[in-house]
Structure formats: structure tokens, C-alpha cells
Amino acid sequence: MNLASAAGITLEALRRRCAGVALLTAAEDTAPYLSDHRRLYHGRALAVALPQTVAQLAALMSCCHELGIGVVPQGGNTSYCGGATPDESGQQLVIGLGRMNRVRAIDAANFSMTVEAGCLLEQVQRAAAGAGCYFPLELGSAGSCQIGGNLATNAGGLNVLRFGMARDLTLGIEAVLPDGRVFQRLRSLRKDNTGYDLKSLLIGSEGTLGIITAATLKLWPQRHGSSTAFVAVADVGAAIALLALLRGAAGERLNSFELLPRAAIELACRYIPDTRAPLGTASAWYVLCELGSFVDEQLDELLQNTLAQATSAGLVQDAAIAASEAQRRAFWNLREAIPEAQRRAGPGVKHDISVPVSALPAFVAEASAWVAGHVSEGTLVAYGHAGDGNLHFNINWLGGAASAADVAAQEPVIRRAIHDLVAAHGGSISAEHGIGRLKVAELQRYTSAVELDMMREIKRALDPKGIMNPGKLLGS
Ligand code: FAD
Numbered sequence: 001m002n003l004a005s006a007a008g009i010t011l012e013a014l015r016r017r018c019a020g021v022a023l024l025t026a027a028e029d030t031a032p033y034l035s036d037h038r039r040l041y042h043g044r045a046l047a048v049a050l051p052q053t054v055a056q057l058a059a060l061m062s063c064c065h066e067l068g069i070g071v072v073p074q075g076g077n078t079s080y081c082g083g084a085t086p087d088e089s090g091q092q093l094v095i096g097l098g099r100m101n102r103v104r105a106i107d108a109a110n111f112s113m114t115v116e117a118g119c120l121l122e123q124v125q126r127a128a129a130g131a132g133c134y135f136p137l138e139l140g141s142a143g144s145c146q147i148g149g150n151l152a153t154n155a156g157g158l159n160v161l162r163f164g165m166a167r168d169l170t171l172g173i174e175a176v177l178p179d180g181r182v183f184q185r186l187r188s189l190r191k192d193n194t195g196y197d198l199k200s201l202l203i204g205s206e207g208t209l210g211i212i213t214a215a216t217l218k219l220w221p222q223r224h225g226s227s228t229a230f231v232a233v234a235d236v237g238a239a240i241a242l243l244a245l246l247r248g249a250a251g252e253r254l255n256s257f258e259l260l261p262r263a264a265i266e267l268a269c270r271y272i273p274d275t276r277a278p279l280g281t282a283s284a285w286y287v288l289c290e291l292g293s294f295v296d297e298q299l300d301e302l303l304q305n306t307l308a309q310a311t312s313a314g315l316v317q318d319a320a321i322a323a324s325e326a327q328r329r330a331f332w333n334l335r336e337a338i339p340e341a342q343r344r345a346g347p348g349v350k351h352d353i354s355v356p357v358s359a360l361p362a363f364v365a366e367a368s369a370w371v372a373g374h375v376s377e378g379t380l381v382a383y384g385h386a387g388d389g390n391l392h393f394n395i396n397w398l399g400g401a402a403s404a405a406d407v408a409a410q411e412p413v414i415r416r417a418i419h420d421l422v423a424a425h426g427g428s429i430s431a432e433h434g435i436g437r438l439k440v441a442e443l444q445r446y447t448s449a450v451e452l453d454m455m456r457e458i459k460r461a462l463d464p465k466g467i468m469n470p471g472k473l474l475g476s
């Protein structure tokens with residue numbers, strides 16, 4: 001039997017046994033699901049399935065398990081490592097979660113909410129605000145990524161310093177396992193020591209162990225106020241010293257601490273409309289930091305005093321504190337514009353690394369020197385969540401300095417050099433974006449044999465037929 005008729009028979013079986021699940025097969029319908037948003041990966045698929053209920057998805061998975069069909073869960077398709085794109089075989093089934101998008105419950109007194117996986121992150125934030133609460137996960141992609149995708153990648157973002165990663169914000173998970181069984185653990189408890197933490201295993205598993213269908217999330221009271229500063233610092237060492245000063249003075253009120261090089265500000269101002277540099281002082285590095293509080297406090301005064309102290313200590317060259325919500329928004333828009341500006345500026349290489357915060361200055365010095373010595377036409381645009389030790393250590397080829405093909409040819413050597421330096425500093429080659437397809441070989445290189453064995457054993461135990469997102473994370 002040829003592949004086309006085998007696919008036809010498989011589809012027929014899925015249609016028969018999974019009534020109610022929309023199965024898209026027409027090229028114009030499936031196209032948006034077959035490439036990642038950076039257009040690095042282009043796959044083919046048997047079909048795209050769009051279940052609306054857990055029961056439908058469970059039936060679908062049970063059928064895929066029986067027939068040995070590989071499945072690729074897909075949320076908002078905003079991730080960076082190709083984890084949501086099917087391979088080129090045309091034999092895998094993409095399962096889109098977008099139709100499972102109900103807010104099931106909000107328990108304001110318990111500071112928790114239960115939402116379905118297909119809810120957009122922005123929808124979750126709004127629903128929490130509507131109930132007088134605050135859900136702190138914040139990413140530039142909030143309007144298009146889904147909470148299921150956030151949990152599957154254990155997303156980080158702009159508020160990790162104070163509130164933690166997606167995993168830290170989760171109390172319970174519901175998921176459909178590879179054989180169609182439903183893992184129901186939507187408890188909204190802060191304390192629950194009853195055996196292995198299975199929900200944490202599913203979080204960050206990038207669709208390789210099961211499909212997350214809903215989650216119970218932690219909420220906070222609505223923030224009472226914030227104070228946001230854009231600060232010019234001489235170098236990364238000064239930024240890290242400022243971080244320590246702010247943590248000492250503001251404690252838990254320090255929500256965000258982002259490090260931005262001048263190159264990133266210039267790119268954003270050049271390529272993204274309505275952005276402008278907040279400070280006249282030209283500096284090599286800037287910090288965007290924010291204090292937040294749940295009670296009525298003089299946050300501007302606290303931030304101002306701490307920045308004055310930092311200026312006296314020679315750490316700060318210039319600073320502006322947002323005088324209005326509009327100005328605060330403008331600071332953050334500038335920060336959030338950087339990935340899109342980089343995309344428009346020309347081909348590039350992205351890294352999503354973390355090292356201990358104390359090692360950031362030495363890492364940046366060594367890695368920058370390597371780039372200057374080996375990638376002379378490239379412009380370093382290393383920015384990110386320095387408060388968490390996480391930088392997007394990216395390099396762009398501006399103004400036609402190289403073609404995308406030339407950059408792709410250089411990428412393996414660059415990646416190896418940067419990641420070896422990360423490893424030498426005790427860091428991680430994927431701080432928040434995950435492994436997907438892009439970093440399968442990197443995971444193998446920088447992870448111990450014992451850890452890899454444990455991961456493979458877990459994968460085999462939960463997905464013995466290897467149908468969950470084949471080729472991703474651990475590879476084949
Ligand atoms: P997808 O891209 O659809 O999928 C990601 C992975 O999760 C895939 O492996 C997929 O198979 C799996 N998956 C998706 N849904 C499910 C599910 N329900 N069950 C099981 N597996 C599933 N990321 C950060 O961490 N921090 C940032 O600051 C950040 N900023 C960004 C800014 C921009 C402008 C953009 C475009 C992206 C940014 N990202 C950031 C990356 C991305 O938005 C996150 O990784 C996000 O969590 C992915 O969610 P998604 O719904 O788009 O997932």
C-alpha cells in the first residue's frame with residue numbers, strides 16, 4: 001500500500017472514532033500549523049485536529065496510540081525551538097488546542113483560577129484582573145501564546161525575578177496521556193505532599209509526555225502601584241551591582257530587572273514605529289527595572305533614593321523614572337519591541353542562556369570578545385532578563401552584512417563557542433525557550449549521562465510507543 005492510501009485509511013479511522021473533532025486536511029487550512037513563526041521549520045501533516053473537549057481529545061489520543069500515529073501538540077505557535085512543528089513525513093497529526101479556551105473557574109478567595117490550555121495568556125491575565133486579581137506571567141507574545149504552551153515550555157518572561165517561572169505559578173494540571181487516559185490533578189492547594197510531583201513533570205515537557213488540557217494557576221491581589229526606571233549604566237558589572245542594591249533596598253518589590261545594550265535600543269527605535277530612547281545619555285548598557293507592590297507605598301521615592309545611592313557609588317550614569325502610566329508603557333513597549341526589531345533588521349543567531357547572576361559580567365566579557373574576534377560582520381545584541389541571569393545573547397547581521405544562508409552556515413560554530421562558555425560558567429543553554437527540535441544535540445552535549453538516562457526512562461514509561469512529539473527534546 002502506498003503512503004497516500006495508508007494516510008487515507010488512517011484519517012478515515014480517526015474520523016469514525018473521534019466524532020466531533022474537526023480534522024483539517026485542505027492545504028489552505030493546515031498551512032498556518034505547519035511552520036514555526038520564525039519560519040525555520042516547515043513540516044507536513046496527516047491532518048490538523050482541533051478538539052473542543054477533554055473527552056474528544058482523550059478519544060483522539062487513544063486512537064493515535066492504537067494506530068501508532070505521532071502527534072504534535074500546538075498552542076499559539078510562538079515558540080522559538082521548532083517544538084510545535086510536525087516533521088516532513090506527512091504522517092504526524094498536529095493537535096491544536098485553540099478551541100479548548102474556557103476559563104473554567106476563578107476562586108478569588110483562594111487566589112486561584114482554572115483555565116483551559118487554549119486560553120491566550122492575555123485572556124488569562126484579563127480574566128484574573130476582572131476578578132480583582134493579578135496573574136503575573138508576562139511575555140511579549142501574551143496576545144498570541146496559549147497558557148498550555150506556556151506551561152509546556154515552562155515559560156519565563158519579564159516578572160520571573162519576583163514571581164518565578166510558569167511552573168512556580170501552577171497549582172494543578174489536567175492532561176491527556178499518550179494512551180488517552182486523563183491525568184486529573186486540578187487541585188488548588190498550596191500544600192500537597194502526596195508522592196511524586198507529576199504536574200511538574202508535565203510542565204516543561206514540551207508536549208513529549210502528554211497534552212496539557214487545563215491548569216489551576218496561582219493568583220495574587222491586584223498590584224497597588226508600580227515604579228519603573230530606565231537607567232544608563234557603564235557596563236554589565238555596574239548593572240549587577242545595581243541589581244544587588246535594588247534587591248537590598250526594595251526586597252520582594254523588585255519585580256523586573258532587564259538589561260539592554262545600546263544596539264538593542266537603536267534597532268527598536270529604527271525598525272518599530274512609535275519607539276524612542278528614553279534617555280539622552282548615550283551609554284553602552286541600560287537597565288529597565290520595575291518595583292511593584294500590593295499595598296499603598298511610596299515606590300517612586302524608594303526607587304529614586306536607591307538610584308541616587310547607585311549614582312553616588314558610580315554605578316548609574318543617568319536615569320528616568322516613568323512619570324505616568326503612558327511613560328511606563330513606553331519603556332516596556334521599547335523593551336518588548338526588541339525581538340521584532342531584530343527579526344526585521346536582518347538574519348541573526350539567537351541564544352537563550354543563563355548563568356549565575358554573579359557570573360554574568362565575566363560571561364558577557366568573554367563571549368563578547370569571542371564574537372568580536374570571530375564574527376566581525378555580526379552585531380551583538382545581547383539583552384534580557386539579567387535579574388534571572390538569563391540573556392538572549394543574539395547576533396544580527398545588519399544592512400545586508402550576510403545572507404540568511406551564510407548566517408545559517410556559521411551558526412553551528414557560533415553556537416558551540418557560546419554554549420561552551422555558558423557551560424564553563426555553570427550555566428544553561430536553554431533558560432526559558434526550551435529544547436524543541438533546535439537544541440536536541442545541545443541537550444545531549446551539555447547534560448550528564450545520568451540525567452539523560454532518567455529523562456529517557458520517564459519518556460519510555462509514559463510514552464512507550466514514542467508517539468508524543470517525536471523527535472523533539474530527546475530526539476529520536
Ligand atoms: P507553541 O509554540 O504552540 O508550543 C511550544 C511547545 O509546547 C511545543 O513543543 C508544543 O508541542 C508544546 N505544547 C503547546 N501546547 C501544549 C499543550 N497544551 N500541551 C502539551 N504541549 C503543548 N518565551 C519566554 O519564555 N519568555 C519570554 O520573554 C518570551 N518572549 C517572547 C516574545 C515574543 C515576541 C515571542 C514571539 C515569543 C516569546 N517567547 C518567550 C516564546 C514563546 O512565546 C513561549 O515559549 C510560549 O510559552 C510558547 O507558547 P505557545 O502557546 O505559542 O506554544
Ligand code: MLT
Binds near residue numbers: 157338339350384392
Ligand atoms: C524576550 O525576552 O524578548 C524573548 O524571550 C526573546 C525573544 O523574543 O527573542
Ligand code: ZN
Binds near residue numbers: 157384385432
Ligand atoms: Zn526572554
